Amino acid sequence: MTLLLKAIAAALVIQLLFACWNTVHLPLLGSGGSAPGRRAGRERSREAGAEANERTEPEDGAEEAGGTMHKTAVNPKPGSFPRKSCGEASGARPVLSILIPARDEADRIGGCLASVLACREAEAAEILVLDDGSEDGTAEAARRAGGPAVTVLAGRPLPEGWAGKPHACAQLAEAARGKWLLFLDADVRLAPDALAAALATGEAAVGGLVTGFPRQETGTWLERLVVPLMLFTVVCHLPVPLVRGSADPRFVAAHGGFMLIRRDAYDACGGHRAVASALVDDMALARAVKSAGMPVTLANLSDHVRMRMYENAGEVWRGYRKNLYDGLGRRPLLLLGVMAVYLTGYVLPPAVLLGAGFAGDPGPAAWACACMLLGAAIKRVADAAGRKSGGYALLLPAGMLALAFIAAASWRGAGRGYWWKGRRYL
Numbered sequence: 209m210t211l212l213l214k215a216i217a218a219a220l221v222i223q224l225l226f227a228c229w230n231t232v233h234l235p236l237l238g239s240g241g242s243a244p245g246r247r248a249g250r251e252r253s254r255e256a257g258a259e260a261n262e263r264t265e266p267e268d269g270a271e272e273a274g275g276t277m278h279k280t281a282v283n284p285k286p287g288s289f290p291r292k293s294c295g296e297a298s299g300a301r302p303v304l305s306i307l308i309p310a311r312d313e314a315d316r317i318g319g320c321l322a323s324v325l326a327c328r329e330a331e332a333a334e335i336l337v338l339d340d341g342s343e344d345g346t347a348e349a350a351r352r353a354g355g356p357a358v359t360v361l362a363g364r365p366l367p368e369g370w371a372g373k374p375h376a377c378a379q380l381a382e383a384a385r386g387k388w389l390l391f392l393d394a395d396v397r398l399a400p401d402a403l404a405a406a407l408a409t410g411e412a413a414v415g416g417l418v419t420g421f422p423r424q425e426t427g428t429w430l431e432r433l434v435v436p437l438m439l440f441t442v443v444c445h446l447p448v449p450l451v452r453g454s455a456d457p458r459f460v461a462a463h464g465g466f467m468l469i470r471r472d473a474y475d476a477c478g479g480h481r482a483v484a485s486a487l488v489d490d491m492a493l494a495r496a497v498k499s500a501g502m503p504v505t506l507a508n509l510s511d512h513v514r515m516r517m518y519e520n521a522g523e524v525w526r527g528y529r530k531n532l533y534d535g536l537g538r539r540p541l542l543l544l545g546v547m548a549v550y551l552t553g554y555v556l557p558p559a560v561l562l563g564a565g566f567a568g569d570p571g572p573a574a575w576a577c578a579c580m581l582l583g584a585a586i587k588r589v590a591d592a593a594g595r596k597s598g599g600y601a602l603l604l605p606a607g608m609l610a611l612a613f614i615a616a617a618s619w620r621g622a623g624r625g626y627w628w629k630g631r632r633y634l
Contacts, residue, residue, distance in 0.1 A: 237405040306324055318349055336361060370484045390467070422509045434614065551612055
């Protein structure tokens with residue numbers, strides 16, 4: 209056992225060094241794709257935001273008009289998506305369309321829209337919310353929160369072969385007129401300079417897709433254990449420079465809560481129609497963008513974007529159960545291998561320490577402690593990138609154990625189907 213623990217410790221040292229190197233290369237949103245200090249990134253965000261606020265693009269064949277643009281709320285009938293909102297009076301094309309799919313989000317959509325409207329760049333943006341068959345008054349809540357600045361669309365019924373979110377996003381893209389399309393989840397909250405930072409990063413990347421992981425807010429015990437592991441897996445296993453530096457679509461990561469994509473890249477990759485049935489549609493779209501020869505930029509969003517994805521343990525369980533196995537391509541051996549590595553590296557050492565304590569054997573206990581400290585250090589590196597407090601690093605063994613149970617349930621659910629927001633997916 210001591211020999212095994214020594215091997216685990218050596219592997220964890222390598223993992224720690226890789227995680228430290230990886231976070232250094234994770235660019236801040238607004239930094240232009242490099243990884244400068246926060247102050248420089250924010251200064252560039254403000255400069256880009258000032259430029260974007262002054263700029264609109266004329267529609268094809270239309271003359272550029274001066275003056276202030278005004279938005280008019282349009283609440284069309286289901287299936288009718290007029291391409292009018294921002295710049296309707298002047299015929300100008302907005303630089304940015306902010307697109308929010310919402311299904312039963314009445315309690316969340318108001319906060320999202322308030323944070324969007326607090327951004328200066330929102331004054332010149334087109335803001336569309338699609339009510340995807342909600343039963344809790346989401347559309348009415350969006351109209352109240354957004355007023356005349358927001359267009360609320362009624363979504364069409366879900367057709368065969370489509371997952372819910374890709375279908376909602378495809379309808380939003382169909383209605384949008386902007387050069388850039390920003391897909392946001394209803395539980396996302398933006399800092400006042402977030403839109404400026406996003407546009408600065410997108411323009412510096414010369415198009416393509418800009419995405420990243422928002423700062424995760426957690427409340428319940430399973431949220432704290434599992435949700436921060438999203439960024440942990442990226443920091444530990446995905447070489448961040450290869451996301452943009454390699455054409456291989458396997459080197460990619462994305463978060464559907466914040467996806468900024470230039471219109472030409474969206475059309476070139478086929479958009480959400482190309483990933484119509486994907487349960488993990490964000491990753492599928494990112495791979496499609498890369499496969500189409502367009503750049504993907506993975507940025508650190510934690511200073512500009514925050515969200516609470518789930519609000520209780522049941523939502524965490526159902527959300528991860530739906531996504532985990534599908535996110536690994538429904539390959540059982542890969543799922544088994546990943547969980548075996550995680551359990552061996554992060555759960556076995558505390559189990560050995562507990563057993564050695566009862567047996568009074570100091571040899572394994574010392575190496576088990578070393579492994580646990582290394583694991584906590586790796587988790588701390590990832591948590592620091594996501595602006596989480598230091599105490600979360602101590603939750604790694606329990607988090608990995610919880611993830612293993614969810615992974616088993618995700619694998620078993622592949623044949624029975626997954627329920628999410630009132631819909632069943634096979």
